[in-house]
Amino acid sequence: MSLDALRTDLAELGLLALGAFAPVAADEVPNLAPGTAPRSLVLVGNAGADMWRAYSAQAAGRSLDDWCRDGLAPLAEAHDAFPVFPWERPFRPFQRWLRRAGRTHASPIGIDIHPDYGLWWGLRGALAFAMPLDLDLPAAGDNPCETCAERPCLSACPVAAFGPDGYDVAACAAHLHAPAGADCMALACRARRACPIGRDYTQSPDQAAFHMRAFRAAHGT
Ligand code: B12
Incomplete structure (x- = not known):
């Protein structure tokens, strides 16, 4: 192989x-x-x-x-x-x-x-x-979140869906169904967009809207 x-x-x-x-x-x-x-x-x-x-x-x-x-x-x-x-x-x-x-x-x-x-x-x-394989990829190194002082991902969500008790799926989905959720629907989750790592890999608006529509469709009216 x-x-x-x-x-x-x-x-x-x-x-x-x-x-x-x-x-x-x-x-x-x-x-x-x-x-x-x-x-x-x-x-x-x-x-x-x-x-x-x-x-x-x-x-x-x-x-x-x-x-x-x-x-x-x-x-x-x-x-x-x-x-x-x-x-x-x-x-x-x-x-x-x-x-x-x-x-x-x-x-x-x-x-x-x-x-x-x-x-x-x-x-x-x-x-x-069935056989051992080595892709020879570099290890992930240190977790960048551990040295991220501001943690903008935790404060960017308009309905605070990411809290100490985990991810509030219902609050996230309700927001996406409301007019105020248009920004997340069009450009992808705001918490995700707040992260400074990997910005070159953010989704195009059509891909973001596709994934967000799929998520919203699976979560209520
Ligand atoms: C069930 C599931 C969900 C549930 C989460 C329920 C929960 N407890 O919070 C729901 C439907 C809400 C969800 C949402 C999302 N999910 Co999801 N989800 C899955 C799925 C299909 C199964 C997870 C599972 O049960 N694994 C088995 C158990 C034994 O393993 P586990 O590690 O304990 O699993 C837990 C975590 O995966 C967690 N989880 C899964 N997704 C998410 C998302 C968030 C934000 C959080 C906090 C936790 C979480 O919930 C699981 C159960 O507690 C996986 C695919 C997979 N097979 O792993 C994708 C997966 C984990 N999800 C993924 C993604 C990207 C998302 C979304 C961000 C994207 C989207 N648009 O759908 C959204 C979040 C909405 C947003 N703000 O954009 C990616 C994660 C990639 C990554 N970079 O880590 C995966 C791997 C799918 C993929 N094809 O890549 N998801």
């Missing part, structure tokens, strides 16, 4: 190999087959405009999840891997997996932070392999 070939195939979908690690039982990575645990898990995701460009050109009416599955399932087969998807139930701990790969950190608002992409990245799948 060539990592270069894997990266090239992922790039055609505008996707990236964000990290990889050797799972142990506590990671709760599904088996490749009954009794056969994977030796490595590669986390696949997006940052910047590439995936949005590829999806916009190729979607042909498919949802983003369906388009990702249609692209990643045959790619996994071609590379002798087993695909796992973040929207499939039971939900798998994708954020924890990428932290395990040493590539991201927890942030104060629950969306994990990447040293380059900030809060502007997502996970689209994971590929489980």
Whole structure:
């Protein structure tokens, strides 16, 4: 299996190999087959405009999840891997997996932070392999949130949805349904936009509106 070939195939979908690690039982990575645990898990995701460009050109009416599955399932087969998807139930701990790969950190608002992409990245799948793999990526280094004195992400939300008790999904969704939420709907979550890390990777207004509409549609009227 060539990592270069894997990266090239992922790039055609505008996707990236964000990290990889050797799972142990506590990671709760599904088996490749009954009794056969994977030796490595590669986390696949997006940052910047590439995936949005590829999806916009190729979607042909498919949802983003369906388009990702249609692209990643045959790619996994071609590379002798087993695909796992973040929207499939039971939900798998994708954020924890990428932290395990040493590539991201927890942030104060629950969306994990990447040293380059900030809060502007997502996970689209994971590929489980029977063989050990090393993507040779740099470790995430120190968590930038720990030395961020102002923590603007915590004060930027107009309805204080990120508080000491975690994320108030209902308050966030109600705001997005109200006229005052037009700014978050058009340009993405204001708390996310307040973060100084990874600003080069912020979403274009059409991508931001797409994700925000999907979130709002799933949360009430
Ligand atoms: C359920 C879920 C949610 C729930 C969160 C419920 C909660 N407890 O707070 C809801 C629907 C509210 C949600 C919202 C969002 N989510 Co979400 N979510 C998931 C999902 C599908 C499953 C998480 C899970 O249960 N994992 C299994 C358990 C065992 O692992 P866990 O680590 O304990 O999981 C917890 C955290 O993931 C947390 N969580 C998940 N999303 C969010 C978002 C925020 C803001 C916070 C505070 C916590 C949180 O809730 C889980 C249960 O407690 C994951 C995909 C995945 N499979 O991981 C995406 C995921 C975690 N979400 C993601 C994102 C980006 C968001 C949004 C920011 C974007 C959006 N527009 O949808 C929004 C937040 C709204 C906003 N302000 O923009 C990304 C995170 C990427 C990153 N950079 O860290 C993921 C990985 C999806 C992806 N395809 O990349 N999400």
